[in-house]
Amino acid sequence: MAIHFLQEQKKQEKLLLVFIGVVLIILLVIWWGFFKKSRPSSHVSVPVVESSKIEINFEVLKNSILQEFVPFDEILPLEGEVGRENPFVPY
Numbered sequence: 001m002a003i004h005f006l007q008e009q010k011k012q013e014k015l016l017l018v019f020i021g022v023v024l025i026i027l028l029v030i031w032w033g034f035f036k037k038s039r040p041s042s043h044v045s046v047p048v049v050e051s052s053k054i055e056i057n058f059e060v061l062k063n064s065i066l067q068e069f070v071p072f073d074e075i076l077p078l079e080g081e082v083g084r085e086n087p088f089v090p091y
Helices: 002-035 058-062
Strands: none
Touching: none
């Protein structure tokens, strides 16, 4: 009985050490990934590109093909009762 008890105690000690090791590794990964401030790298340079002025040609809208377009009719709201008072109640 005493040998069995000592074996169980050693097994629990090993499992406890493994558990503590896993927790420490997880905490280290979390600290390294989330809480450690990243240092800005000084060797990266971004080229500055000057934007060109945008000019819109409105003469394109005066094309005869575009003048033939007809707008849609106005959609009227539905008349009468729509849906149920409580849609989640079974029929």
